[in-house]
Amino acid sequence: xxxxxxxxxxxxxxxxxxxxxxxxxxxxxxxxxxxxxxxxxxxxxxxxxxxxxxxxxxxxxxxxxxxxxxxxxxxxxxxxxxxxxxxxxxxxxxxxxxxxxxxxxxxxxxxxxxxxxxxxxxxxxxxxxxxxxxxxxxxxxxxxxxxxxxxxxxxxxxxxxxxxxxxxxxxxxxxxxxxxxxxxxxxxxxxxxxxxxxxxxxxxxxxxxxxxxxxxxxxxxxxxxxxxxxxxxxxxxxxxxxxxxxxxxxxxxxxxxxxxxxxxxxxxxxxxxxxxxxxxxxxxxxxxxxxxxxxxxxxxxxxxxxxxxxxxxxxxxxxxxxxxxxxxxxxxxxxxxxxxxxxxxxxxxxxxxxxxxxxxxxxxxxxxxxxxxxxxxxxxxxxxxxxxxxxxxxx
Amino acid sequence: xxxxxxxxxxxxxxxxxxxxxxxxxxxxxxxxxxxxxxxxxxxxxxxxxxxxxxxxxxxxxxxxxxxxxxxxxxxxxxxxxxxxxxxxxxxxxxxxxxxxxxxxxxxxxxxxxxxxxxxxxxxxxxxxxxxxxxxxxxxxxxxxxxxxxxxxxxxxxxxxxxxxxxxxxxxxxxxxxxxxxxxxxxxxxxxxxxxxxxxxxxxxxxxxxxxxxxxxxxxxxxxxxxxxxxxxxxxxxxxxxxxxxxxxxxxxxxxxxxxxxxxxxxxxxxxxxxxxxxxxxxxxxxxxxxxxxxxxxxxxxxxxxxxxxxxxxxxxxxxxxxxxxxxxxxxxxxxxxxxxxxxxxxxxxxxxxxxxxxxxxxxxxxxxxxxxxxxxxxxxxxxxxxxxxxxxxxx
Numbered sequence: 003x004x005x006x007x008x009x010x011x012x013x014x015x016x017x018x019x020x021x022x023x024x025x026x027x028x029x030x031x032x033x034x035x036x037x038x039x040x041x042x043x044x045x046x047x048x049x050x051x052x053x054x055x056x057x058x059x060x061x062x063x064x065x066x067x068x069x070x071x072x073x074x075x076x077x078x079x080x081x082x083x084x085x086x087x088x089x090x091x092x093x094x095x096x097x098x099x100x101x102x103x104x105x106x107x108x109x110x111x112x113x114x115x116x117x118x119x120x121x122x123x124x125x126x127x128x129x130x131x132x133x134x135x136x137x138x139x140x141x142x143x144x145x146x147x148x149x150x151x152x153x154x155x156x157x158x159x160x161x162x163x164x165x166x167x168x169x170x171x172x173x174x175x176x177x178x179x180x181x182x183x184x185x186x187x188x189x190x191x192x193x194x195x196x197x198x199x200x201x202x203x204x205x206x207x208x209x210x211x212x213x214x215x216x217x218x219x220x221x222x223x224x225x226x227x228x229x230x231x232x233x234x235x236x237x238x239x240x241x242x243x244x245x246x247x248x249x250x251x252x253x254x255x256x257x258x259x260x261x262x263x264x265x266x267x268x269x270x271x272x273x274x275x276x277x278x279x280x281x282x283x284x285x286x287x288x289x290x291x292x293x294x295x296x297x298x299x300x301x302x303x304x305x306x307x308x309x310x311x312x313x314x315x316x317x318x319x320x321x322x323x324x325x326x327x328x329x330x331x332x333x334x335x336x337x338x339x340x341x342x343x344x345x346x347x348x349x350x351x352x353x354x355x356x357x358x359x360x361x362x363x364x365x366x367x368x369x370x371x372x373x374x375x376x377x378x379x380x381x382x383x384x385x386x387x388x389x390x391x392x393x394x395x396x397x
Numbered sequence: 398x399x400x401x402x403x404x405x406x407x408x409x410x411x412x413x414x415x416x417x418x419x420x421x422x423x424x425x426x427x428x429x430x431x432x433x434x435x436x437x438x439x440x441x442x443x444x445x446x447x448x449x450x451x452x453x454x455x456x457x458x459x460x461x462x463x464x465x466x467x468x469x470x471x472x473x474x475x476x477x478x479x480x481x482x483x484x485x486x487x488x489x490x491x492x493x494x495x496x497x498x499x500x501x502x503x504x505x506x507x508x509x510x511x512x513x514x515x516x517x518x519x520x521x522x523x524x525x526x527x528x529x530x531x532x533x534x535x536x537x538x539x540x541x542x543x544x545x546x547x548x549x550x551x552x553x554x555x556x557x558x559x560x561x562x563x564x565x566x567x568x569x570x571x572x573x574x575x576x577x578x579x580x581x582x583x584x585x586x587x588x589x590x591x592x593x594x595x596x597x598x599x600x601x602x603x604x605x606x607x608x609x610x611x612x613x614x615x616x617x618x619x620x621x622x623x624x625x626x627x628x629x630x631x632x633x634x635x636x637x638x639x640x641x642x643x644x645x646x647x648x649x650x651x652x653x654x655x656x657x658x659x660x661x662x663x664x665x666x667x668x669x670x671x672x673x674x675x676x677x678x679x680x681x682x683x684x685x686x687x688x689x690x691x692x693x694x695x696x697x698x699x700x701x702x703x704x705x706x707x708x709x710x711x712x713x714x715x716x717x718x719x720x721x722x723x724x725x726x727x728x729x730x731x732x733x734x735x736x737x738x739x740x741x742x743x744x745x746x747x748x749x750x751x752x753x754x755x756x757x758x759x760x761x762x763x764x765x766x767x768x769x770x771x772x773x774x775x776x777x778x779x780x781x782x783x784x785x786x787x788x789x790x791x792x
Contacts, residue, residue, distance in 0.1 A: 132726035153560030165548030195752030357590030
């Protein structure tokens with residue numbers, strides 16, 4: 003079965019995370035992704051640890067299933083090669099700082115002349131416009147500025163970064179949506195266009211009820227740990243060997259939960275009889291629930307709560323996640339075999355199609371692995387010419 | 398200028414967050430989104446606080462720009478109406494628990510018979526397959542099970558939930574990607590298909606270097622607060638009136654940073670001379686940096702650091718974010734005027750197109766606001782028939 007993006011050709015000029023995450027999704031869905039890298043060094047993230055047999059696990063994970071060619075974009079012959087690639091492509095993705103592509107003579111206005119059907123996507127920290135446009139961006143700085151840290155953590159004095167680089171990743175997925183929507187527009191009109199996605203904008207877009215609460219009240223919400231602002235118990239609680247997340251959305255569930263932990267009388271306490279009371283008196287209720295639950299291990303409670311249909315789940319670390327029957331059944335960690343590093347576990351594809359196939363299509367490429375195929379077969383450069391360009395350091 | 402999804406008709410059977418976030422993006426990009434709601438009560442989230450003049454700010458935010466019709470799907474006449482809508486639609490999105498659509502006689506196998514071009518997307522907690530498929534899902538439980546909590550927070554004993562409902566939101570954006578990719582496939586083949594997205598799968602997909610580190614070492618990474626595992630200073634630090642995020646990726650930046658905070662000798666200390674040393678001795682270095690920075694307010698440091706090109710940013714709360722010049726320039730908080738609630742701030746669209754327009758197209762609909770338009774004009778039911786169906790509670 004072919005991928006839903008079968009036949010789509012993507013020129014991938016991205017590095018590190020946001021852009022590569024976007025083109026990884028395109029590759030998983032069947033697009034041909036041609037990663038254009040600097041000769042000798044390639045994508046910066048090839049040098050990021052951890053390493054397996056000298057190969058970056060980070061790079062290998064987010065660049066699986068892509069092809070790699072090397073091009074020195076500052077050399078006139080390299081620029082000509084890139085323009086030739088663009089002529090035969092549907093999509094180009096880059097995540098340079100605004101202005102870099104223009105300096106290279108490869109901005110959208112130029113590339114549109116070469117290929118009016120091209121969808122050109124730029125993923126940046128702050129976007130192509132606005133006063134901060136030229137600033138460098140790091141996930142930490144964008145998470146700080148974008149509001150998510152101000153609502154994550156135990157309390158207002160401890161704003162907390164999300165453990166994965168969500169501002170890069172959200173920029174990657176929104177860029178992917180922009181590209182696919184622009185392709186839809188092209189199907190109708192024949193015209194390509196530019197798509198401009200900023201990490202900061204993406205973080206604003208995903209704040210959901212924090213913005214709604216601010217809009218309704220004028221007050222900025224603060225972090226409240228793992229609790230829910232208006233439902234209790236809806237939090238993490240402590241078993242003898244670790245924590246569980248428990249969600250009791252109504253009085254009947256709370257009674258059932260209390261019966262199961264041997265505290266069946268708690269709902270008769272006036273403070274805890276209603277959801278409103280439980281929210282207001284959580285500081286008194288939480289230690290009682292933790293005390294009762296700490297008598298038994300997680301596995302015991304999971305079994306008991308599941309039978310009683312109380313929504314709950316363990317706080318899985320990555321090893322527990324990798325062993326989880328649902329994660330295994332959905333093939334959400336898969337092995338790819340890299341020619342140098344060997345077998346490596348990478349996340350699977352979180353979109354399952356009934357009539358197409360989205361899957362991890364192969365390992366990440368070694369630098370320039372596809373130079374002969376793309377420059378030879380695709381662009382028609384013979385072996386002598388390719389050797390000459392390699393000699394000069396153009397490819 | 399029209400949206401990139403102009404002309405696309407979407408039947409929206411979603412509730413609360415993951416599904417509605419997906420169809421919100423489709424509406425922002427110009428699709429006609431027809432939200433099908435239960436008569437009388439509608440989407441559960443219409444009852445979620447906070448409220449503005451009795452209207453849910455939460456509902457209004459994530460359902461802007463959609464149309465609303467009411468249909469009792471359990472009534473045979475209601476089911477017939479839904480099938481009529483499906484005949485004229487491109488996409489159907491639902492986020493019921495697996496099995497619910499089948500019980501209603503509206504599963505994909507049935508709807509495909511009615512409209513083979515239909516793209517049918519289901520967004521659920523655990524997916525259409527696997528041992529947990531039938532379980533109820535809440536964002537808290539999925540964040541716990543999905544690994545993100547195990548890498549977020551101050552240390553291993555305090556796994557921390559992300560403040561916004563990222564497992565719902567990632568499911569929404571990945572569902573959107575699946576729909577757009579399936580439409581691309583349909584352009585080529587004429588065939589629709591089913592798209593199956595699970596919140597848990599999405600959380601695995603976004604763990605990035607946590608999975609890479611686990612794959613390389615076999616060890617589960619633990620939360621490390623706001624620090625970077627292998628770069629220092631790359632963290633939040635304390636000014637006199639709040640915190641800033643600072644990213645000094647190399648020795649030259651660190652020296653410049655130390656000069657600016659009046660601690661120019663620190664890089665001469667053997668413990669802090671190299672990045673490796675700073676990472677290993679962060680427990681000693683952090684209090685010295687905090688002590689120096691706590692002498693002046695955030696605004697002072699931001700000005701000084703920006704001039705010196707040291708990557709940095711304030712930890713904005715929602716009010717600060719709303720006042721940020723970049724957020725304003727990029728129109729990332731916009732006002733919509735609701736017929737009952739009045740003006741309300743909602744997040745803008747984080748994808749900017751050069752040749753199409755993505756924008757917040759209007760307020761969220763009041764329940765059943767488009768019954769006459771859709772059932773009358775679109776499906777051709779005359780006023781008498783519509784009154785009859787309303788009388789019976791079918792619409």
